[in-house]
Structures are given as C-alpha cells and as structure tokens.
Amino acid sequence: MTNAHAGRGIDTSRPHSARMYDYYLGGKDHFEVDKHAAETVASVYPGIFACARENRAFMHRATRVLATEHGIRQWLDIGTGVPTEPNLHQVAQSAVPDARVVYADNDPLVLKYAERLMRSTPQGRTAYIEADVNDPESLLTAPELTEVLDLTVPVALSLNALMHFVTDAQDPYGIVHRVLDILPSGSALALSHCTPDFDPETWQKVTDIYTDAGTPVQFRSQKDVTRFFDGLDLLDPGVVVGHRWRPEASPQDTAATAATEPLTDATVSLWTGVAIKP
Numbered sequence: 001m002t003n004a005h006a007g008r009g010i011d012t013s014r015p016h017s018a019r020m021y022d023y024y025l026g027g028k029d030h031f032e033v034d035k036h037a038a039e040t041v042a043s044v045y046p047g048i049f050a051c052a053r054e055n056r057a058f059m060h061r062a063t064r065v066l067a068t069e070h071g072i073r074q075w076l077d078i079g080t081g082v083p084t085e086p087n088l089h090q091v092a093q094s095a096v097p098d099a100r101v102v103y104a105d106n107d108p109l110v111l112k113y114a115e116r117l118m119r120s121t122p123q124g125r126t127a128y129i130e131a132d133v134n135d136p137e138s139l140l141t142a143p144e145l146t147e148v149l150d151l152t153v154p155v156a157l158s159l160n161a162l163m164h165f166v167t168d169a170q171d172p173y174g175i176v177h178r179v180l181d182i183l184p185s186g187s188a189l190a191l192s193h194c195t196p197d198f199d200p201e202t203w204q205k206v207t208d209i210y211t212d213a214g215t216p217v218q219f220r221s222q223k224d225v226t227r228f229f230d231g232l233d234l235l236d237p238g239v240v241v242g243h244r245w246r247p248e249a250s251p252q253d254t255a256a257t258a259a260t261e262p263l264t265d266a267t268v269s270l271w272t273g274v275a276i277k278p
Contacts, residue, residue, distance in 0.1 A: 015213050017165060018107045022082040024052035029082040029109065037213050044205040047267035054242040054263070055161045055192050056084065058272045060091050061249040062190040065235075066156050067095040070276065072188060074155040076145075076179070078133050079162030080105040088158060089126045098123040102148050104139050106132040133162060134170055136178045154186035154277075161270070163228065164194050167218040176228050180277060187277045189232055192242060193225045198266035225271040232275035239273040241265045 015037035019030035023038040030038075042048050066072040073096055077088050080103040092099035103126070105111075111130055120126040127148045131139035139145065149155055157179055166172040180189060196203030196219045203219050210217040226239045237245065243263045 015215070016107055016109070017210070017215050018079075018081040018105065018110060021052060021161065022084070024049050025056065025084055027082060027084055037209065040209050041206055044209070045199075045202050045269075047269060048206075050263060050267050051194065051242075051270050052161075054268045055270055055272075058192055058242045058245055058270075059088060059158065059160050059190070060086070061246050062272075062274050063088055063091045063156075063158070064095055065246060065249050065274065066188050066190065067092055067099065070154075070186075070188065072154055072156045073099050074149050074153065075099065075101045075158055076104070076149065076155055077101060077158040077160075078104045078131075078139065078179075079159060079165075080110055080128070082107075082110055089120060089124070093121045093124050096124075097121045100125045100148050100150075102127045102129060102145055104129045104131045104133075106130065133166060133175060136175050140179065140182060151182060152184060154188065155183045156188040156190060157183065159189070159191045159228075161192050161194065163191065164217050164219050165215065167216050172218075173227055173230075177231075180232075183277060185277055188274060189229060189277070190274045191225070191228055192270055192272040193228075194219045195221060195225065195269050195271050197221050197271075198269055203269070220271075222271050226273070229273055229275045232277055234273060234275045239271050242268050242270040242272045245272045245274070 012031045012033060015034045019034035020038040020041070023030045023035055063075070075088060075092060089099065089101035092101060108130070111128070125148050127144045129139060129142045129144050131142060159176065163172050163176070166175060180187070207217055207219060222239055229239070
C-alpha cells in the first residue's frame with residue numbers, strides 16, 4: 001500500500017467536480033456546496049444521474065473486457081474521484097487477482113479515502129498518487145508509478161469522465177498522448193466523455209453552471225472525442241453512447257438503471273470507447 005500527496009487542505013468554499021459526481025452516484029462523501037451545485041445541474045439536466053451511473057457501468061465493463069479478452073494486468077486510472085465500490089481495482093482483481101492499479105486524482109478528499117482504494121488482493125497491488133492531469137509530468141515522474149506498474153508490459157489508461165474538465169486551451173489531446181507515449185505496444189485507452197450532441201442548449205446550461213462555480217469544462221462532439229483515439233485501434237463497437245458499449249459484457253451493470261427508467265442517447269449523453277495501442 002503506497003501513496004504520495006502534497007497534503008493540501010480540503011476546500012469546502014466551492015464545489016468540486018469529484019464530490020459532485022459522488023452526489024450524482026448517491027454517495028455521502030460531499031459537502032453542502034457540492035450538493036447545491038449538483039442539484040442545480042440536475043434541475044437543467046435530470047439525466048445527470050443516469051449519465052453518472054452509465055459512466056460507472058462502462059468503466060466496469062471496459063475493465064473486464066480488457067482483463068479477460070486482451071490480457072491486461074495493469075491500469076493507470078487518472079481522475080479517480082471519491083471511491084465508490086466496486087472500485088476499478090476490485091473489478092480488475094475479480095477477473096485477474098494479480099492486477100496492479102495506480103490511481104491518480106487532484107482532490108485531497110480522495111486522499112482521505114485512499115486507503116479504501118488500496119485494499120488489494122494479496123497477488124496484486126494498488127497505489128494512489130495525488131496529481132493533476134493538467135500536469136502529466138507530476139504523475140509520470142512519481143516514483144509510485146514505476147514501483148507498482150511495469151511500463152515494459154501493457155497498461156490500460158483509464159480516463160473516465162475526466163477530459164471534459166480539460167479545455168482546448170489546456171491541450172487535452174497532447175496530455176493524453178503524452179501519457180500514452182510512455183506505455184508500450186498492447187496498452188489500452190478506455191475513455192468516457194460527456195457530450196452536447198443530443199441537446200446542445202441543455203449542455204450549454206451545464207457548462208455555464210460548472211464554469212460559474214470555478215470549474216471550466218468543455219463537452220465535446222463524437223468527432224472530437226474520437227480524436228483522443230488517433231493512432232490507436234478502436235475495439236468494436238467504436239465510440240458509442242455509454243450504455244451501448246458492450247452491454248452484454250456484464251448485464252448486471254445496467255440492470256438497476258434499466259429497471260427504473262428507459263435509457264436514451266440524450267439521457268446518457270456520454271461518448272465511450274476503448275482502443276489498443278499498436
């Protein structure tokens with residue numbers, strides 16, 4: 001069990017996207033300011049709860065597929081968020097007990113719960129690094145990265161509902177490919193990204209809420225999300241709305257949602273895809 005962090009305090013004066021996501025998932029690890037901002041989003045986009053659940057379900061399915069069909073045994077999960085069980089390492093280690101996972105996030109509240117992220121199987125290993133995706137060097141030079149992951153064998157880079165918090169001015173494509181560059185052939189990218197494609201007016205309102213709260217966002221079209229996979233070999237069915245990516249891979253992940261509401265592309269509004277590095 002290992003972690004590295006800067007020891008920053010938790011800012012409860014303004015909402016944080018990771019804690020808002022916790023609220024969307026029905027968690028308890030958020031503050032009143034996060035709840036208020038999340039409810040403001042929900043007032044203009046009620047589908048945000050289904051979007052969050054389907055994002056989580058996609059992560060579960062993508063992890064299982066990479067473990068069972070592509071022999072992946074290592075994951076780098078950036079933008080981890082507040083732990084919600086099953087965490088990525090629990091999904092991976094349920095399929096391959098020797099899986100190794102490094103989590104990274106920039107919210108000190110996640111650090112508070114990092115021990116939960118690092119309850120590994122005896123055969124595997126996990127670590128948590130406090131790092132910001134906008135400063136990939138802080139992650140790539142962290143000693144914990146290479147202590148846990150062997151960068152000479154394939155690693156799955158997991159970027160779930162993260163890159164829409166990186167605007168074009170921050171070079172999102174350059175950041176993703178900077179991380180992919182250190183990973184060997186056979187590695188993978190699993191990515192999900194909210195989109196305005198199905199309801200631009202509503203998503204502009206969501207953009208304004210996040211931006212006004214101090215968290216700039218840039219939700220992207222299918223074409224722009226697909227750019228993240230340039231140079232990689234996309235797995236079938238390509239870049240699709242979250243609930244349409246390999247639903248047969250784990251039917252139980254979508255059962256709860258399907259039982260309570262019919263899912264539409266507009267409700268989910270989340271592009272997802274998985275690709276392998278040649």
